[in-house]
Amino acid sequence: MSSVTAESSGSGSVPERARVRHGGSGPSPSLAVVEAIADLAGVDPADLPEEGVVLYEHVDPDALNSLVAGRSDADVSLTVAGYDVRVGPDSAVAQRSGN
DSSP: OOOOEEEESSTTOOSSSSEEOSSTOOHHHHHHHHHHHHHHEEEEEEEEGTTTGGGGGOOOOHHHHHHHOOTTTEEEEEEEETEEEEOOEEEEEEEEETT
């Protein structure tokens, strides 16, 4: 399982961003996106559909993996159900839209 790094800007405040590293022995880029959004939503990744977040309704996960995996110049940005996501060469970073 991967580790999520939460970033907040105040004492005890809700995390504003979540970063999940992907590749190597970690999750695929698309799974890293799901894990980062789940962390911000405060739910298990398997429960995201109940929160109205279904990744494949916004992007083809296989296409995202193909665009990013193993590329040092990867930089994909997308919005998924109210979350702004940037997928780079080694991590996915999600934040609530408008932050």
